[in-house]
Amino acid sequence: MSLNETPSGERVHISFFGNRNAGKSSLVNAFTNQELAVVSKTLGTTTDPVKKAMELLPIGPVVIIDTPGFDDVGELGEKRIAKTKEVLGRTDYAVLVVDATKGLDAHDQMLVNMFKERS
Incomplete structure (x- = not known):
């Protein structure tokens, strides 16, 4: 089976998590x-x-x-956070992206705890 034919489920999943505008998308790019x-x-x-x-x-x-920001707000934000949690369930390696000008906050700590739960 060639690289391009490897099904998504058999690939290692590396996901980037963090708050809105922490730099996840820039880092992924x-x-x-x-x-x-x-x-x-x-x-x-x-x-x-x-x-x-x-x-x-x-x-x-x-x-x-x-992934969408884990600190999102409102009804739509809750749906985005739910999607982020779904991704975590399929993630092999989680990368936490933190805005260095703000440091870790409660949302980041929640993600760290979720990472630990999933080992």
Whole structure:
């Protein structure tokens, strides 16, 4: 089976988590060397998980996933957070992206605790 034929479920899933505008989408774009995710100063730009299948050596076939901000608000924000939690359920490696000018907050700590629960 070639790299391109590897089903998503058999790939290692690497997901980027954090608050809105922490830099997840910018990091995903740099990681994939593509303008995959929309980047904006507007909070909540990423509304659904953005996925990219690629090869990452020496790991092999992977799926890179950008997630909505975990600090989203309102009814729509709750739905976005639910999507982010769904992604965590399929994640093999979680990357926490924190805005260095703000530091860790309660939402980041919740994510860290969820990562620990999933090992």
